[in-house]
Amino acid sequence: MEFRSSETGNLLGWKDGEFPLAVLLLSIYLAFVLRIGPTFMKNRPAYKLTGTLLVYNAMQVLISLYLVKICLREILESGLLPRKCYMFIEEHWNLVSVIRIERRL
Structure with missing residues (x-):
């Protein structure tokens, strides 16, 4: 089964530019949660x-x-x-x- 938007024909209905933006935001979130945040809080007390x-x-x-x-x-x-x-x-x-x-x- 394939999902296509009737407006643009993109797979899963992503509009132009939405998929790269979603991937970018997800990458930033994961980098912060998994790397940047723990490194920043390593020698600090919990808030x-x-x-x-x-x-x-x-x-x-x-x-x-x-x-x-x-x-x-x-x-x-x-x-x-x-x-x-x-x-x-x-x-x-x-x-x-x-x-x-x-x-x-």
Whole structure:
């Protein structure tokens, strides 16, 4: 089975310039993680990330609570199994389109 993009015909749908960029970024990441980072930290104490991890975890909890609130509100408004497809209502379609655009950025 072969995957080809309908736009450019490249293997696996890579657009022009994306594959070399991905390989370059992966190479830089691996060089840092496997060589540069360990060499840099060889004679240094480990960083204390307690405060950073507390803020990160608090943000994750707040975002999760917000998403649960949205899901529960939708379930309470339309039920667990809605009787109609909301994707054909323009307001709902626009919401999905905005979410897709934000994910691409």
